[in-house]
Amino acid sequence: MKPQESGVLLNGWVKPKHDRANNWLTATWELIRKTIVLTELEVRKLLHDPSDLFVRAAQPVLWLVIFGQVFARIRAIPSNGLPYLDFMAAGILAQSVLFVAIFSGGMSIIWERDLGTIHKFLASPTPRAAMVLGKALSAGVRGFCQVIVIYLLSILIGVHLNLNPLAFLGVLLVVFLGAACFCTFSLIIGCLVKSRERFTGIGQLLTMPLFFASNAIYPIALMPLWLRSIAHLNPLTYMVDALRGTMLENGRSIYGFGTDCLILLVVVVVLTYICGRLYPRLAT
Numbered sequence: 183m184k185p186q187e188s189g190v191l192l193n194g195w196v197k198p199k200h201d202r203a204n205n206w207l208t209a210t211w212e213l214i215r216k217t218i219v220l221t222e223l224e225v226r227k228l229l230h231d232p233s234d235l236f237v238r239a240a241q242p243v244l245w246l247v248i249f250g251q252v253f254a255r256i257r258a259i260p261s262n263g264l265p266y267l268d269f270m271a272a273g274i275l276a277q278s279v280l281f282v283a284i285f286s287g288g289m290s291i292i293w294e295r296d297l298g299t300i301h302k303f304l305a306s307p308t309p310r311a312a313m314v315l316g317k318a319l320s321a322g323v324r325g326f327c328q329v330i331v332i333y334l335l336s337i338l339i340g341v342h343l344n345l346n347p348l349a350f351l352g353v354l355l356v357v358f359l360g361a362a363c364f365c366t367f368s369l370i371i372g373c374l375v376k377s378r379e380r381f382t383g384i385g386q387l388l389t390m391p392l393f394f395a396s397n398a399i400y401p402i403a404l405m406p407l408w409l410r411s412i413a414h415l416n417p418l419t420y421m422v423d424a425l426r427g428t429m430l431e432n433g434r435s436i437y438g439f440g441t442d443c444l445i446l447l448v449v450v451v452v453l454t455y456i457c458g459r460l461y462p463r464l465a466t
Contacts, residue, residue, distance in 0.1 A: 213315075216308050220316025224290075225323050234286070235324065239331045242278045246271065246335055249399075259400050264432060271341045272425040272433065273398030275332045276418055279325040279357055283364035284389050286324055287317055288372030288381050295376065295464045304465050310458035314366055318450070321365035322358035329357055342431040352428035352439065359446040360421035364392075366453035373460040398422050420445045 228235070246267070253259060254266040261269035294300040303313055336343055344350075368385070375381050395409060396418040402410055413419050424442035427435030435442060 209309075213309050213312050216312040217315040217319065220308075220312060221319040221323075224316060224320030228320065228324065235327045238278065238282050238324075238328065241281065242274045242328065242332050243335060245274045245277070246332070246339060250274070251339070260404070262401060262434075264426075264430065265342070267336075267339060268341050268430050268433070269426070270399055271332065271336045271343075272429050273396075273422050275328065275353075275357070275429070276360060276396075276422045276425055277393050277398055278328040278332065279361050279421075280364050280392060280418060281389055282324045282328060283321040283361045284368045284385050286321055287365035287368035288370075288375075288385065289368075289378065290317065291369060291372045291464060292376060292378050292381055296378075300464050304462060310461045311454055313461060314369060314454050314457045315362070317369060318362035318365045318454070319358070321361040325357040325361040326354065329353060344429060344431045344433070349428045353425060355443065356421055356424040356428065356446070359443060359450060360417070362450045363417050363421075363446050363453065366450060366457050369457045370453065370460060373457065373463050376464065392416060392418050396422055417446055417449050 250267050250270045371384055372381055395412045396416050402413050420442040423435050423437050424439050426433040427439050
């Protein structure tokens, strides 16, 4: 019997054609579809127990009503031509989204790890990026709830909001990008520490420096030179800048709305890649 030569197809066999473009489109569609499914799962958890939203809403109320009202009377902080309450409102919205995203992301995957849920996800064919982005988008939904609270509160205390529908859509875009950015950062921490106690301590350690090393409650020009350098590397700075340009009636963005969104998007992509690589560590 004559042996089959290597590299020669048998009669009737057809060499498969690899369509890279089609494979790429299919993989992208699967990523989007599974991200939406996981986001819906996270939102259902939120609707089942919305108490966390009410607790988180208390913090911006305290900052705007007490801290903001007092410092608006002192007039010691330059606010780029805006009333200080207007200047601060955008910063407090960014702060609220930061806190919600940090403590809802990493803590949730640690709970899922302890319950064994995360092991089932990792055993499935779901892309790691979809698992990360599902959490990130659900943090954006939580951030949207903070937008509603702060908008209502701002109207009550006399903040001059830009109520143009396009401006509001711009605010939502920035909130979703910022929430995704800080949620993925939180997920990375959760993948590394794997413990609720350690995560709580690290989360509290990081949130306040991120907040104060930004332009949320005072302009960067007031900072010492070393802190300015940190502020320019802080994604929260660009989130606040974009919110001031879209949320306020007479607000303007220093860096430009497009630049702010692009920086946040790049940070989200980089952190999503890193978190996707670290996600399997949760199974160990």
